[in-house]
Amino acid sequence: MGKPTGFLEFERKASQKRDIAERKKDYNEVETKYSESQTKEQAARCMDCGIPFCHSGCPLGNIIPEFNDAVYDQNWQYAYTLLSSTNNFPEFTGRICPAPCESACVLGINKSPVAIEYIEKSIIEKAFENGWVVPNVPKKRSGKSVAVVGSGPAGLAAASQLNKAGHTVTVFERADQIGGLVRYGIPDFKLDKSIIDRRMEVMMAEGITFKTGVNVGIDYKSDRLLADFDAVLLSGGSTVPRDIEIPGRELKGIYPAMEFLSQQNKRVAQDLGKSVDNTKDHRGEKYANGEILATDKNVFVIGGGDTGSDCVGTSNRHGAASINQIEIMPMPPATRAESTPWPQWPMMLRTSTSHEEGCERAWSINTKEFIGDENGNLKAIKLVEIEWVNENGRMTMKDKPGTEKVYPCELALIAAGFLYPQPKGLLEGLGVKLDARGNVDAVKYKTSVEKVFAAGDMRRGQSLVVWAISEGREAARAIDEYLMGSSLLEAKAVSMISAEYVGL
């Protein structure tokens, strides 16, 4: 452990952010580059706990105290070795993970937690800078082929792992670019897309084949898929957005957030000189509603989560006239709610960089109606304040009488989350069993169909990038075991030095 008293000496100082006025003008990342000494100081705050709750809180099982220690010692290469052993894409999680590790950090009991995510990002950036992230081409191929359908973080993680085990991996993506939600759901100002491209290069050099624009199940029938590959991993994500079925929904100007966000991502790519097909959305389907811009509009973002926040940030950059973000749930407390004590993920008010850039936020608000003009364009939105009451042990909402109000609104973005994977096409074609929530039923990543596996949001429902990577890794091991009888790919909860791990 680097500095036993570090936590007594240094304050938490995570990433530096660019000036709001400046950053609102572009789509470059809001966070600026790290400084080495600052990172070292932050790493020194780690207490190397006997029970690292951070490590417990991390869905990937990142070995956090050890890489903190290595960073404190300025032993970056070792830090990278540690980090990359549990996380295929620290450059993603280092930017967009909500960092459950930090909520679980022991220092967080009575002080600000260690800036783990910031350190993570620092490590991986340093690794790229120094050329330590090199393609790791397997020495021997197993002769087995695996199809990974869906190129989001789960699929990519699985592909990366399966390739390590020597299998020949093909990743299918129906959109025009690889990356899934990371590519099209996350704005560039949070995650510059060159970060993904940089990773793709490494993966391709490792021998992974990527096929974009292929809608498996439609363009490429499932029976052929099963015939062509020894195993198939379904990692198509949870793609059906939750809609709001209220009067006026059919009006023009009301769109799912992803339609709005993915367009902007494509624009940024195009501006950088990339050839992209901006007629098709992140699902490879034609944009039905043309180009969506928030410029000079009164924007309402419905949904208080991260996607909503991304819509806020994007709208600001478009130059919206006003931006409101509304949330149906009550406003969370400013600090950790009593119902979610340490080390749990705290229920609390979170203010993102997009929020900082300007918007109104309101809670306990229900959307009653979209109001259109004569041309069928949205012109206003009717909202009502609600109250949550306990009825027989269940929280139900009640409109507050007299609080109904109409606000001018020309663009409403629905960011109410996703329901389940799209059943049509591939899933129906394969005939995999779905669970009660409409996700693919895959206990231990195995679906009801022989040789077909599932991982990520498609299996567990919408979740965090970090969970997607974790799912991909675990599923890869399950597939490897299936193909080879046993697997030496690491697993989160299986010790490498156990009989179970080596299959004895």
Place this chain on the structure above:
Amino acid sequence: MTENFQNQGLYSPEFEHDACGIGFRAHLKGRKSHQIVADAIHMLERMDHRGACGCDPNSGDGAGILLQIPHEFLFEECLNLGIDLPELGNYGLGMVFFPYNATAREECKEILNRKIKSLGFKLLGYRKVPTQNDTLGHDSGSVEPWVEQVFVQKTDALQDSMSFERRLYVLRQFATKIIKESVEGAMEHFYFSSLSSKTVSYKGQLTTNQLKYYFPDLTNENVVSAFAIVHSRFSTNTFPAWKLAQPFRYIAHNGEINTVKGNVNWIRAAETTFYSEFFTEKEMKMILPICDKSNSDSAHLDNAIELLYLSGRSLPHVMMMLIPEAWDGNDQMDPVRKAFYEYHSSIMEPWDGPASISFTDGNIVGATLDRNGLRPSRYWVLDDDTVIMASEAGVLDVDQSKVISKGRLQPGKMFVVDMEQGRIIPDEELKADICSRQPYQEWLDEHKIRISELPESIRPYTNYDEKSLLRRQQTSGYTSEDLRTILAPMAASGAEVIGSMGIDSPLAVLSNQSQHLSYYFKQLFAQVTNPPIDSIRERAIMSLISFVGAADNILTESPKHCRQVQLEHPVLTIKEFDKLRFVDYEGFQAKTINTYFNVQTKDPGKALEFALERVCRYAEDAINDGFEILILSDRSIDSDHAPIPTLLATAAIHHYLIRQGLRGKVGILVEAGDIWETHHFATLIGYGASGICPYIALESISDMNRKGLIDGEFTDEQLYKNYAKAVDKELLKIFSKMGISTLQSYRGAQIFECIGLNKSVVDRYFTGTISRIEGLSLADIAKECLIRHAIAYPKVAVSSVRKLEVGGVYQWKQRGEKHLFNPDTIHLLQQSTRIGEKDPEKGYEIFKKYSRLMNDQTEQAMTLRGLLDFKNTNNSISIDEVEPIESILTRFATGAMSFGSISWEAHTTLAIAMNRIGGRSNSGEGGEDEIRYQPNENGDILSSNIKQVASGRFGVTSYYLSNAKELQIKMAQGAKPGEGGQLPGHKVDDWIGKVRHSTPGVGLISPPPHHDIYSIEDLAQLIFDLKNSNRDARISVKLVSEAGVGTVASGVAKAHADVVLIAGYDGGTGASPLSSIRHAGLPWELGLAETHQTLVRNKLRGRITVQADGQIRTGRDIVIAALLGAEEFGVATAALVTVGCIMMRKCHLNTCPVGVATQNKDLRALFSGKPEHVVNMFTYLAMEVREIMAEIGFRTINEMVGQSQILKKRAKIDHWKLKNLDLSKILYKEDADDSVALYKKEEQDHGIVGVLDWQMINDAKKALESGEKVTAEYTVNNLNRTIGAMLSNEVSKKYKGDGLPQGTIHYKYRGTAGQSFGAFSTKGLKFELEGDANDYFGKGLCGAELVVYPDRSATFEPSKNMAVGNVSFYGATSGEAYIRGMAGERFCVRNSGAKVVVEGVGDHGCEYMTGGVAIILGEVGRNFAAGMSGGLAFIYDENATFEAKCNKEMVDLDDLLPSDELLLKNMISKHFETTGSDVAKNILDNWDTEKVKFVKVFPRDYKKILLKKESESIAA
């Protein structure tokens, strides 16, 4: 004792220990008299308190006497029987125990008669020894032997008396062997107490007072002898053991041979090579085996001494071989003597352990002491040419005017009365003579091989590349944690790695991770029956030197006997090892044996077995080919071959060669990958390895150094050196915690309990190791190797495995080793007790979730109790019938945690909570702030009910003791049994300094042993002391679970403790070496069950409360503890977690971020625990306990104690490692009828009814009531023990810590006072003793003034004679003392405030002293001021010899300052005034010339603090 009797349950007779009082009375000129015999017996009776008896007071542990054959008496007796005895010396007298059964007896006799005849002797006849058995108790009476004397006539062929003795020896050995083999019951009931033409032994399982009554011979006036050796035994058990009573044939031994298992193995291994000109080959065969397995350590020692003596060495020579002085590293020792010891260390390893031995061959009688002086031996020489030698002074009432000198045996020294020469031969003369008989130094110079002198290897190994290294690391079982947590810090710091909190991950056999084989072996340690050693402060007596090579016949000596490689320490670098690999020094060569097995096979278990057979065969071949060193190497492994665990390979060869009788012919060196922790080294040495090259560890260090993973700038060579230093230090600690001081005697001593290997593995490869729950087979061990090998050499090329696994033992990891306390359980426990404050029901609901997680180990148990389940008894009762929560709560205690290790907030929170529920919190070893003795404003009581008395004795004053409901003697701590501790100076702030009665800023050392407990009778003495100091407190003794703890607990019960606490090895700690936390001791399940079984078997259970602790977390744990035998329960870590601990494991760094284990003010402010939380936790535990009790049908805890039949091994355990575990010994229920109590039912008799203090209290009435001055005079003898403690208790109760004004109670005593004179004596008391005193004089002195001067009639020169015994002023906190005469070893040990003057001291003076003043006006022994961190000592160094005797690690030797002169002059003047000392007078009279002879011993830390204070006060 039948076989059957031994093998059920956990008890084994090999666990028995004994200690005792010994002594002899002798006439220097060899004049025989009956008085000598009568005196000796009287001495024995006066040491009755040093022996013990079992549950019935008439069954002693053993007593006996060894004397010259009373020819005159026997001649007459024999005449009556029609036997015509020839002259003395021409017949041999055998004292024989025959079976009581007449048929068996006749069978024995017939065989014996034939053997007498066949050896050419003439049988003269038998004499039934008259015995009176009507006072024998049931236990001893039921196995009483039939005692007869047999007389055999010397044959003419035997020229001299020695050849007669030898022939008798052959007869005895041979006849005994044949009889035991042939006659049923003879194994236990046939025994020769003695067979000699010179001496005879009368002994039996008797009390000291029964001896002369049982043997009326002994009171016959015609029974005369020129000497008599007596012995009274205090055994930890009372099983039939007539033959184990002492004296044996040559010795009486007070002590314990810790290395006996190894010593006996080495003897056995050497037997085939035995050759002696004094025995024919045929005779030699008749003698073997030398050591009888069923014997005690002392008996084995007697056997070895006898063999070496009869094969030609003198008895003192033999004693010097077996119990050598500490020679290695002693620069002051005469080189000739040093050469003797060095030479002999290539022949025989020391029989190591505390020992005071009286010995005789009939012509001389002598005594010797072990190298560390761990047993008291005092002698008086009288003007009538007689000498009295005994464990205590004053055991005979002697006219003091007749005393010529009063001495003591010093460590490693010998004392011989040569009755032929008619004088006492002093140690120097005796040894000079023996050592110069051969040119030992020349022999060594010529033949000893030193590595440094060997040429470099021509074929050295080069380091592996990174990839191969990783492979090797993986195959060997390294995790990244091993590198980061163990190896790197050791290499960087050269010190052991410290951790904190306990270990809560599974035993090796319960772990799902592949385990290093050594993890199945738990280190044993000394507790109670023998002291651990302080390997740091008493380094001088420790040694790592060993000789490796072929050992020659031990019965002779020749130059070639030392033709061996000398290793300075066991850790060899790759370079050194390479030299040895190809050594060719005058034909001295090493043979390398590859230790691997084939893994490309269907049956790896078989492959491993074949491989082991192969390596054993190769070893044997190599020996036959003349190689003198075997090198076991795992370098040749590859993808097809995995290494045999080095421990297994080593032990297999070691035991194979012992069985073949070849072991002595070869030394074993090891180079292997699977060696990095000290425990790995310790196990290898413990099973026979001499030198070890941990080549992968060394290469890993280099690799880490290259990668910058080691803090600091070092060369590889420096790192290797540091690493070896760290290993050496820790090894010494491991040896010392068992009370072993040399590597040579540790080697092969097997000081381990195996836990989790099956019988076939243990019996074959680890022969003789204790193993009680079965477990892995050889195939399972192979599987563990295969797991590691499979990762290192993966069948598929997966980059995932190209790194080390995380481990997770020292730090919780998601996929690492499991831990009971993990993120989930900690969170739930804290939540439940916090929510419980507002909503108890909700809180309990969450608590149940917590306990479910803790208990739910369905697939993989994490504890032994996790493997247990309740039988379905259909006895469920309503919960309303179960005893209420409140009464269960009183059975709970928290653990001993000192204020200092945890914060004031945490400490008082626990105390308040425990006081609220009527349970007990524990002060820990740190004293207690007196303000806590008054309730606070809420009425809460902050005082800890349990006050601990640990080895540091910090703040242990009469007032402290008086404020306890329980006084707990901490013999051992689960996390570091057998070790001491240290509170660094920076942690001793003003507050802690005050509470501990020490100087703030000065570091405090808790020694490994209690320096007043070197044996079981010492423990009894301390219990007696404490009971005197507070009659209302119960006395408890804390032990740590290990094999044999039940036996120790019986001893504790017999020593009159009220409570015995059996702690698991997994208990918490503020700071311990990681290896101790993990590898020493056993889980409480084993220790508790053994304790209960053994106590019930001894019918002692009813006299003592049994408490258990160690990772007790849930109601289920508590119920299981009760069913296994506990009625009280300690819960410490869980209580800490409740108040906020999150298992940082950083207690030792003072950085606890939740304010629990820190003294940092800012961090303490973050403490968030409340008493309510703790109350909630204990309440929930009690609720759970009640629920389970209702379910399994018990109404009260008492009813449940020891009802182990309710438990069974859980069904459906099919994990490959667990399925072969056998828990039946744990669950064994001792047969006992209704008369035998199964839980504490009766109070102990503490024997304080008749103590002198009652009278002293009575005489002090006025002082106690109104502070009036009182005086009185008393006559005392050695039976008057602990004078002053009870009186002080009365003073403390009334006058608190302040006591009375100085000298209010002024008493005078005349005689030889018993042990602990003035113990815990407080302010206002002044005791003058005219005479002398025994050990522990002024122990815990806290304000009283003690004065000693010789009897008015004495004529000897006081300053050259003994006045007080060993360990005076131990833990004294204040007070004054003036001693006219000398003190023994460890004077002023851990004194923190007393000011004393004495006229000479023994070894280790002022050890660990932290305050006060010691003025020594005479000689001092070796190792003065070791660990002395505070206070001042002034030595009157007349001959300028002091410096060499001082351990200057922590002190400076300074000149006197003017203020020192003043202090000296004042104290010496007072010494003169109170004692009339002429030494003092001479100094005072010539002050200016004499004062310059004083050396001031000034601890450096203390000096720094004083200077700092001075400059602060000047600034102010």
